[in-house]
Amino acid sequence: EIVLTQSPGTLSLSPGERATLSCRASQSVSSSYLAWYQQKPGQAPRLLMYGASSRATGIPDRFSGSGSGTDFTLTISRLEPEDFAVYYCQQYGSSQFTFGQGTKLEIK
Amino acid sequence: EVQLVESGGDLVQPGGSLRLSCAASGFTFSHYWMHWVRQAPGKGLVWVSHINGDGAYTTYADSVKGRFTVSRDNAKNTLYLQMNSLRAEDTAVYYCARPGSAFSKYIWFDPWGQGTLVTVSS
Numbered sequence: 001e002i003v004l005t006q007s008p009g010t011l012s013l014s015p016g017e018r019a020t021l022s023c024r025a026s027q028s029v030s031s032s033y034l035a036w037y038q039q040k041p042g043q044a045p046r047l048l049m050y051g052a053s054s055r056a057t058g059i060p061d062r063f064s065g066s067g068s069g070t071d072f073t074l075t076i077s078r079l080e081p082e083d084f085a086v087y088y089c090q091q092y093g094s095s096q097f098t099f100g101q102g103t104k105l106e107i108k
Numbered sequence: 109e110v111q112l113v114e115s116g117g118d119l120v121q122p123g124g125s126l127r128l129s130c131a132a133s134g135f136t137f138s139h140y141w142m143h144w145v146r147q148a149p150g151k152g153l154v155w156v157s158h159i160n161g162d163g164a165y166t167t168y169a170d171s172v173k174g175r176f177t178v179s180r181d182n183a184k185n186t187l188y189l190q191m192n193s194l195r196a197e198d199t200a201v202y203y204c205a206r207p208g209s210a211f212s213k214y215i216w217f218d219p220w221g222q223g224t225l226v227t228v229s230s
Contacts, residue, residue: 035216037153044203045153047218056218088153092214095167097143097155 002027002091006100012108019076021103023089028069033093036065036074039102040085048087049074081107110134110219112204117224124194124228130187130204130221138162138182139210143217144189146200156202157189161211172198194228201225 003026013019023034032052037045047056049065052072062077076083084107089100116128130142144156157168157178166178177190187204202224205217 033214037217039153044220044222045217046220047208047216050208050216050218090153090216092216094214096169097158099153099155102152 001096002029002094002098004089004091004098004100006087006089006103008103009101010104010106012106013079014108015079015081017079019074019079019083019105021074021076021087021105023067023072023074023100025070025072025091029072029091030093032068033091034065034067034072035090035092037088037090038083038085039088045088076105079105110206112206112219112221114202114204114221114224117202117226119227119229120194121230122195122228125190125192126194126226128189128191128202128224128226130189132185132187132204132206135206136210137180137185141207141213141215142178142180142187143205143207144178144187145203145205145217145220146198147203147223148197148200151200154200158213159187160213191226194226196228199226199228 005024007022034052036049039045053065064075086102086104088102111133113131143158159166159178163180175193179188203220205220207215208218
């Protein structure tokens with residue numbers, strides 16, 4: 001099973017700032033089969049990125065993803081108030097799909 | 109519009125059973141693998157199980173193997189999760205999720221249902 005470790009656990013920033021979230025895999029993620037999801041309290045997760053760097057439909061271009069192999073990054077260029085939420089990475093390259101433990105992005 | 113609506117969550121005693129349902133609409137259900145993912149209160153997302161389009165192939169997380177069974181009724185556009193021998197640690201919101209593309213096993217999840225809460229407690 002591929003273990004995904006996200007850092008930091010909590011990120012405190014202000015609107016307008018840049019956010020950088022990390023996701024590290026215990027072994028290489030095949031074909032960059034790495035997705036990012038956003039979850040707000042009381043809501044289901046929402047797909048943000050897939051294939052490590054492709055934005056899902058309707059996701060603003062302030063969100064970007066990068067990385068390959070074992071190291072992946074989600075960047076939010078200029079934080080909007082609605083971006084404060086929990087973010088999860090997920091690998092979908094093996095039958096035991098796994099998620100990171102999440103990064104909580106909170107308002108400073 | 110693609111929709112996934114879970115139901116069946118409830119309070120159940122340890123050792124008990126429960127069946128969750130996920131009603132799908134807005135897409136050709138039989139063309140898609142389908143997944144169950146759970147989230148314990150205040151915790152992260154954990155993949156539980158998936159099933160292929162015709163129901164012939166299933167996979168489970170080790171934590172539920174032998175206790176949970178995923179199935180589907182393509183005539184009713186409905187996904188199921190039969191949960192037996194429930195434990196306190198199975199307490200969670202259970203989401204069904206559809207892959208982003210048809211006929212694809214290794215694909216991201218989009219969309220997700222709103223979830224149904226299962227509480228295992230005496």
